[in-house]
Amino acid sequence: xxxxxxxxxxxxxxxxxxxxxxxxxxxxxxxxxxxxxxxxxxxxxxxxxxxxxxxxxxxxxxxxxxxxxxxxxxxxxxxxxxxxxxxxxxxxxxxxxxxxxxxxxxxxxxxxxxxxxxxxxxxxxxxxxxxxxxxxxxxxxxxxxxxxxxxxxxxxxxxxxxxxxxxxxxxxxxxxxxxxxxxxxxxxxxxxxxxxxxxxxxxxxxxxx
Amino acid sequence: xxxxxxxxxxxxxxxxxxxxxxxxxxxxxxxxxxxxxxxxxxxxxxxxxxxxxxxxxxxxxxxxxxxxxxxxxxxxxxxxxxxxxxxxxxxxxxxxxxxxxxx
Numbered sequence: 253x254x255x256x257x258x259x260x261x262x263x264x265x266x267x268x269x270x271x272x273x274x275x276x277x278x279x280x281x282x283x284x285x286x287x288x289x290x291x292x293x294x295x296x297x298x299x300x301x302x303x304x305x306x307x308x309x310x311x312x313x314x315x316x317x318x319x320x321x322x323x324x325x326x327x328x329x330x331x332x333x334x335x336x337x338x339x340x341x342x343x344x345x346x347x348x349x350x351x352x353x354x355x356x357x358x359x360x361x362x363x364x365x366x367x368x369x370x371x372x373x374x375x376x377x378x379x380x381x382x383x384x385x386x387x388x389x390x391x392x393x394x395x396x397x398x399x400x401x402x403x404x405x406x407x408x409x410x411x412x413x414x415x416x417x418x419x420x421x422x423x424x425x426x427x428x429x430x431x432x433x434x435x436x437x438x439x440x441x442x443x444x445x446x447x448x449x450x451x452x453x454x455x456x457x458x459x460x461x
Numbered sequence: 462x463x464x465x466x467x468x469x470x471x472x473x474x475x476x477x478x479x480x481x482x483x484x485x486x487x488x489x490x491x492x493x494x495x496x497x498x499x500x501x502x503x504x505x506x507x508x509x510x511x512x513x514x515x516x517x518x519x520x521x522x523x524x525x526x527x528x529x530x531x532x533x534x535x536x537x538x539x540x541x542x543x544x545x546x547x548x549x550x551x552x553x554x555x556x557x558x559x560x561x562x563x564x
Contacts, residue, residue, distance in 0.1 A: 309509075309510070310508050310509045310539050311509040311510050311511050311512065311539075313539075371486060389485075389486070391486055418484075420484075420485040420486050422485075431483045431485050431488060433483040433484070433485060434482075434483045441551065443482075443488070443544065443547060443548070443551075445487075445544075449543050450541070450543050450544045450547050451547070452547055452550075452551055
């Protein structure tokens with residue numbers, strides 16, 4: 253089985269999580285509202301997937317693991333795009349980040365076939381539970397298995413800045429993720445998020461194997 | 462939104478202003494400016510409330526090793542301590558004007 257950071261995993265409930273510290277109350281409440289966890293960027297353990305539980309505020313994040321056999325369903329950011337899931341979302345007209353998805357989708361289709369919403373918007377689209385706020389940014393992951401030429405990166409940043417919410421694009425390279433905002437700046441080094449933690453890498457070495 | 466401030470005694474100076482990092486989930490912006498009052502004065506604005514102890518632990522360690530006189534402004538968007546530490550190191554490097562990454 254293959255899992256990537258930002259994939260959403262459906263589970264039965266809190267009892268299926270494995271964690272080092274006791275579950276806080278907000279974690280239980282959060283899982284009973286929406287039984288989904290987010291795959292974290294951390295090494296896969298044997299038959300255990302590193303995941304995080306989202307709470308309502310930014311400070312509410314809880315790290316745990318889920319055994320493979322407790323995963324009921326995997327929803328990738330790409331699947332949310334394939335289904336154009338925002339069209340069915342009842343809050344489409346109230347949340348700017350959701351409303352900007354058709355434009356973003358049209359723009360991104362020129363750059364990558366593999367992309368999708370993450371963060372609160374992705375979570376809401378996958379779970380159908382109110383998660384995004386009117387002030388939410390739109391977080392996106394864009395798969396870039398090979399070097400994204402700088403002109404394209406700058407073009408993408410320009411195009412994507414035209415929507416009315418702040419769009420935060422993470423470029424997922426084979427070595428880890430970088431922020432489009434930082435990469436398109438052209439300055440070295442950039443911060444690469446790897447499964448063994450963040451590191452600074454030279455801009456010309458991001459895609460090196 | 463929460464604002465945290467920290468102060469450390471400093472003996473070393475930095476050469477120039479530096480600005481690193483990005484506005485985005487799990488990241489932060491760090492602005493370092495030279496200061497002449499013999500202190501590192503750090504101001505953090507963060508959307509993740511209740512992490513004062515974690516900030517103190519990261520900053521204590523960083524400014525013990527790097528006792529620079531500087532005004533440090535941080536805009537945090539939920540960065541982990543690892544990311545904070547890297548961005549501080551990056552800001553310090555740029556402020557000392559040795560851009561060998563670009564050679």
